[in-house]
Amino acid sequence: MRITTDRFANAFDDIRKRALSDGCSVLILVAADCDALCAYHMVKDLLRAEYIKYKMMSVENQVDLENSKTTIKESQGQIKVVLMINCGGTVDVAQVLDLSDEEQEDLCIYVLDSHRPLNLDNVYSENIRVFDDGETNIPQPEEVADSDSEDEDEDTDSGEPGAKRTKWGDRMAARIAKQQRLRSYYEAAYYGVSSAVLVGHLVSELGRSSNAFLWCSALGLTDQYLHDKISSDMYVQQALTLQSEILKFNSEEESRRHRGVSLAVEEDAKFFLLRHWTLFDAMRHSRYLVSRIPVWTNKGEERLRHLFATMGVSLQTCKQVYKTLDTATKAHILEQLKEHGHAYGLDTITFLSFTYRTGYEPAVAASDVVYAVNGILNHTAPEEDVQRRVFKALDCLSMRKKDVFEFGVHCAKEQEMAVMNQVQFAFQDDTGPRQRWHLAMVRTESKRFFTRPAMLTKLAQFLVDVRRFNTMKAYRMRQQVVAIQNEEDDTTTYVGVWSRSRHREGAVVPNLFSSLFPAVAEECKADYALPEFDGAVVQLLKEHHGRFVLKLMREIIRITREQQQQAAAAAAAE
Template sequence: MLIANPIKDFYEKILHERVLVLVSLDVDSLTACKILQSLFKCDHVQYTLVPVATKVDLKNAFDEHKEQYQHVIMLNCGGNIDVLDFLQPPEETVIYIADSHRPIDLVNFYCDQQVYVIMKHDDTEEMSAIPEYDALYHEDDEEPASDEESSEEQVAKRPRLDEEELKKRRRRREWEEKRKEILFDYEEFSYYGTSTAFLLFELAWKMSKDNNDLLWWGITGVTDQYQNKKIGRDKYVSSILDLQGHMSRLNHRYEDQDNTTSVNCMKINFEHDLNIAMYRHWSLFESLRHSICSATAFKLWTSNGMKRLHQFLAEMGIPLTQCKQTYNFMESGIREKLSGLMEESAQKFGLDNIKFQSFSAQCGFNHKVCASDVVFAVSSILEDFSSSEDANSYVNFVKALDSLAKISTKQLQSGIDQAKVQLTSMVSNVSTAIEIGQVISYGPFLYTFIKEGMRDYKNFGGAIFLNAFTHHLLHCYLRSLGKSKRDRAKNLPLVVCASHDTDNGVCIITGVPPLAEDSKKNLFGRAFTHAAERINSRIIDEYFDPCTITLKSEDRSKFLDALIAIMS
């Protein structure tokens, strides 16, 4: 059921209860979790946090705790599955779902008990996509005939139907066919709605419990969606304009209290920032080398591309020694002019979208941190495979939460350093894949397979890293083609498969939509499910994003053949 009043129908009902919070492993979920933790701390709500990466984890976590908790909150998990059927909760259990995955399962949306969905009511695009109740559910005393009843013997025993009864059954068949069409249209594509962190920040604001820390987490959640290509530019701009209004309101409040405010309080700024990776924590040269916009514009996987990068830096008039110097140690005059110099030179070199609207935060006398820097850092901590032992998702989850506590924590800086290593590995593998012609056209889509011998192949076992790699590879691959081939290929989506668990013979597969489409709607979720059903292969781990799955490596070839047949 859709909650009409989140304060009354959700928050006030859990105030004096013990709550189980199930959190998906992505940055938006963790920032939403931090906001919820802050609210719970204010009101002394007892809760237990459990991280869940897949639907199997969700089922196991719920079964383990369902006897102890009657109130369950799901952050970015459970929204696109029928939780009543999947979890089989006890009758006294109440489940609250705040999930940005779309489409929302219609049973969750229209269920009148136990399951409550938290969504933005003023998001007309999302709400208009929900089919009407009457188009899906039809109250009729007559049950549809079973296969046994349709036998010749049963038909012979039935009394002859009058004309009115025949018309009634014909209308019923027409309604069922129409219902199938509506459901197909609704479930055909998967996409993302409003950030869950933003949703919970607005809940805190309506209860007058918001502050700059909560606002920063809301900003980081929205930035995560945009940076990882989950939402388009229009939705991102719409969200950050709302957040900018909240920033102005909170800053005005602190200005009124200027005499009593500590210097260590976090200050948030809205600005047009450079759209290059972690440049405040890296050198300008390395940041440009490892960002999608500059890598594709200059074709940095080629020697000519590196020459163009050097020409670009020379055009700005910045000495190469300064460009290769860590940002904090660059001359202060260059740092102050950097944004304007880069924007001016970018136009001459076809470097589009070099700047974007963003937020930065500063605490005391520490260096400024951009929201996109935090997304890089927290994502790298969540998918830390550097340990010799198997990655412990719970340990990584706790570290990632700690890194969000303050923008000046050592954990966050460690995450930024780790993100540089992961990004370097990603760009290196993208260059290799293009140079050796690893991207192949499979008819209705492009395809590549990441072999075990590739550099840092363990990183590809993480869904966040694999998704970022796939988007980066698609941009660079299209740029590497000639104009005629590029015009054809830009309408093709990309599927990437990588080794996930070599000991058990499991691979991970993800797909992203073509660049020619402005919409971020992805058809692979439904296509992957149908392809697996066609070859009778079981999807081993189903992620909450249906466009990423894992299955047995031995079924990979048959799965791809089935996918080609479905999409052709």
């Protein structure tokens, strides 16, 4: 069942009534990503304001989601509501949680998930409620399900044989069309509206908006934008809506009421953690800049230095800690980048962003908080499990623990440098420029940074952008797969990012690897697991690597050829 935005308040009222009726609690299953934690941070405050008991469990993958059924069954009916944030939307929840019909009727499950496509079993279920962001791609039941009339025995038709054959042909054509519609719907993975933004709609509908809630919505939206989950057009649309709310709550009078906490909407440069190291380092580790200027080559390094010279900014200034520069110098650098960046392919050097300020403290940019939170979530240490990392990330989101924020910044820097080193190695080792795809294996010395698929995805997106925006022929666009071998359980994890050679900057390409990976694994008769909520991740035993990669290569070549033929036909028709 889908819950539209105008019924969000009714859904929360239903949760409140169910939880308070018998003193029962709400189980919140939260994915280990920044957007989900921002949404949880807001939901938690709403439940506390209503004195509703709740329990939070962080789920990092599908295995954790399946294990949560133990908590539900052991509660002996004390859990009446389950809220899933950025998890559960792409799978059949009733099947994953192993719920009987009676348990489904007694338990109310809400799914708030930005992963797409949504599982239609959840959408059509009467006992599972899916928060709707207004997506129009979801098919109606009659578009994909065979009706009873189509299964009637054709012998009951008293017409002529020719008419019988025509009717049978029409039924088969309709059935094939429905199967094709279903395949098309599940073909590629993509993302919908940020879960934190949707909770922001709920808060606004309840009349409880505040700077704290608006800041969480801004962080969730920024997380999606920085990690290529939504298009720039969608980001700007949502950001402008947030901007109007922020301006309403941050007049001088309102700022005094909010105890000195203020939000602002400002331009931010597309450089990695600019305010937390030097301009030179921030630019050299920025995916936006490196994809246009390959700084790991002598020629790329020379171009970057030439850009500084053209701007009239000395290398000594660029290598000073950015926050120690005076305001006039910072403004001059940004103006010069806008003026001279076009000659280096840097056409959109800034984007609309948000800042958070408390009292006389320096303003904190939303992008920096997002990078810090993801740095904590992707940090790998033997003594830290997913629960510890999630709670530390929540401390970072609270904006009250500066040491945790600084730790997140440190982790993010280390991870970005590891990604840069891997990018450099991938292009130095790229010996097949004529192929339609590229497989990058993570180097042994860098494995500790890439144990989480989110880091593999970041690396794959980095490689895709270098091919997409660089003019060198050796970097021609190809489908990108990144893999890492896990010696402990003798498996290999693959992450894929699908690309198109001609899509405009800021657009997002649906990821066909989400359906391609399991299809190829099944054809190879290889046991596989889809461990992540993001469908474009697959894990196989290492012994299946050779035949999986060979079959995958053939399928990629076939699909890309078909896409090129379709594009050529469409261009000819125009």
